[in-house]
Amino acid sequence: MAASATPTRRRGARNWAALAVFLAVTYCVAALGALASADAGEVYRSLERPDWAPPAWLFGPVWTVLYAAMAVAAWLVWRHPDRSRARTALVWWSAQLLLNLAWTPLFFGARQYGLALLDIGLLLATLTITLIRFLRLSRAAALLLAPYLLWVAFATALNAAIWHLNA
Numbered sequence: 001m002a003a004s005a006t007p008t009r010r011r012g013a014r015n016w017a018a019l020a021v022f023l024a025v026t027y028c029v030a031a032l033g034a035l036a037s038a039d040a041g042e043v044y045r046s047l048e049r050p051d052w053a054p055p056a057w058l059f060g061p062v063w064t065v066l067y068a069a070m071a072v073a074a075w076l077v078w079r080h081p082d083r084s085r086a087r088t089a090l091v092w093w094s095a096q097l098l099l100n101l102a103w104t105p106l107f108f109g110a111r112q113y114g115l116a117l118l119d120i121g122l123l124l125a126t127l128t129i130t131l132i133r134f135l136r137l138s139r140a141a142a143l144l145l146a147p148y149l150l151w152v153a154f155a156t157a158l159n160a161a162i163w164h165l166n167a
Contacts, residue, residue, distance in 0.1 A: 018078055022071040029101045030067050037108030044108075048165035053158055066148045070097070073134060073144035080137045089133035096130050099123035113163035120156045127152055 037043070041056040074093050080086040099122050107116035127149050135142035 015079065019072070019075045022075045022078070023068070026067040026071040026074075026097065029097055030063060032101060033104035036105035040104070040108040043111070047162055050158070050161040050165065053161075062151060066151060069144040070148055073138075073141040076138045076141040076144070077134050082137065085133075085137060089130065089137055092126060092130040092133050096123055096126040099126055107159065113159065113166060117156070117159045117163050120152065120159050124149075124152050124156050 034040075040059075044056045044059075070093075074090060077086050077089050077093070099119055103116055103119045103123065106112050106119055127145070131142050131145045131149055134145055
């Protein structure tokens, strides 16, 4: 089914409050990940990395933008008039967010690169399903998730290379 271009039912203060909630939830995930890996930059710099690995300073700005895009995408889907389909899509969004949350403590906190690779592989699959479900409800929401999907695909390859180089 094609993405809906019709106006949504949800308007007004409740609409903006929902956006604030989606932003708060995604940035709470980011904060929890940061707490679980306070020395992430140091750990990353200490690892054997492939030549194509980005510098440690790049991750913060990239994730800041990606978390905002994730929140706005979820909010756009939440606004869709088909509440049942929107709810299902948001369950997938929540699942990928939990897998996202689990990755940082696995990789940086526990230094379990193989388990982190398993987690990010599941994240990539779940995120792909999320993007497809979002596309059926809002083309804009799917487009907002596309850079995140590309970044997670890249991070999956980087995680695999780091696991291989540091085994």
